[in-house]
Amino acid sequence: MCCSSSIARDKALMGEPEAFDISAVKGMRFFDPHVHMTSRTTDDYQAMADAGVVALIEPAFWLGQPRTGLDSFRDYYSSLIGWERFRSSQFGIKHYCTIGLNSREANNESLAEQVMEILPLFIYKEGVVGIGEIGFDDQTAAEEKYYRLQLELAKEAGLPVQVHTPHRDKKKGTQRSMDIALEHGLDPYQVIIDHNNEETVKEVLDRGFFAAFTIYPFTKMGNERMVEIVKQYGAERIMVNSAADWGISDPLAVPKTAALMKMRGLSDHDIELVTYRNAITAFAQSGQIDEADFNAQADLTEKFEGNTILRGGQQPRPDKSSIIIS
């Protein structure tokens, strides 16, 4: 009977389509504390800005396949604090990032050693709001080693930590991630445990950590389940993110979840906490987030190292419904 993907089954999983009515949350502002914009298009930036996303955090992660040399890491980190931040600013979205060695690539130990040496060059830079995303994938000894080393780095720098919890063996991996963070003397209030689900949330909150939830089709949380979690556990120390990346994901996950919460009767106060305020509270502990920066109008004439995404007199707002591209 098992097991290959089929469109019919995927459709069945998604249920009846229900239109996303942004008017339910018109005027609200959103913060997506986990989204990999380097994998996304300008259309995504535009749609996010239109839906009320005013700021985001892009955690450093792996690129879908392993890097084979140090320079690829260096260039990637540089792009997060350089070109990508600029690209985002052109849509009026304030771009922050977290910097770290992801768990998968921690398994390449000779390369991981070199990456650890260059991390201090990046983590003190402006707009770096934490060490992330770090933690476990396969839960190997090498992953544990570099997780621990980076926790020490975070402690030394006074930065929050954004912890990726594994897809597989999630419950144990989440517990272990928290145990180790506490063992290294981190304040759980400075640690954001990401990719939670129904099986992990209680312990994460009980132990004083922030609990982030990734709204991601098929493999992680659905937003209807998310609504139920907020109803059950309240809004304190809970945040949602899209973790949109190169996979089938949704950069509007945060505003959509806010709209669904509104439709399902959660208070505006709780919605604001979960889709905006709590993420700021957690990551502003870095001293790098100032809400006054959020409303800067997109300066479309701004250039980054002489480059702009607006090429040769292109209009900033192309009409997507037109067949003519001029």
Place this chain on the structure above:
Amino acid sequence: MKAVKEIIWSVIKNNISLEAEKWLEDFIQLPDQSLQVAKAFVMLPRKTGKLLVAINDDQQKALDTAGFGYIRSWTIDRLSRVWLLSNLTIQDKEQLYSTLERLFLSAEVNEAVALYSALPFLPYPEIWVKRCAEGIRSNIGSVLEAIMENNPYPSAHLNEAAWNQLVLKAFFTEKNIKLIVGLDERANLQLALTLVDYAKERWAAGRQVNPQLWRLVGKFINAEIFEDLKIGLRHYDQTEQRAIALAVTESEFQPAKDYINTFPELKLALADGSLNWNSF
């Protein structure tokens, strides 16, 4: 293995042109293979084409007997690449490792599939363990299939942690579990506990559980796992219930056996002994 390689060579010869055959033979004769292998390995499909291999009955029988019958589902470039790698004459362990590692690091998808498919055919099996574990971290479906399905290397050589990761990831990525070589032989308590956690997570999300999961749990049922099985038996669909019931027959844990007998439908399904893991 020599005999297997000979059958494979006979299959290859039946599937490629004389020109390509000579090209492969010439390569094997080269004195400086380590310098030339990258080019030959990469350009090989231009010589062999990429069609599914045709295998005659005698060849298939011989391959089945040797445990390599599955290559009938390979394309000729994949098979030729595996043959080429398995016939390298590089004797030095370090040199062989660095030569192939270079291929792995720059492999496109079909090359990666061939490289991982070649693992059971390579000398010094112990030096490929980390590479195999790294392959399991891939997100590319066909690469994962090359490692997980019909590949005898992982169960023969991976340590328990890497093996468990392979099996877990196979469930997560919806691979054909029945094609994992050594699946039942390498079942272990740690994996069983992790899979039960995974099942609970699926249930909490309102999702189904692949019934094959339970074949890896049966032998390890204890009081703790039993409590979780009860949840599955009470709430979920008939296929899952039957799979759990079948797993319980492989257990020594009497309370679980007694509990199954309280379900007339399951008792009946097990009674005639026809239910097995191929039923799912």
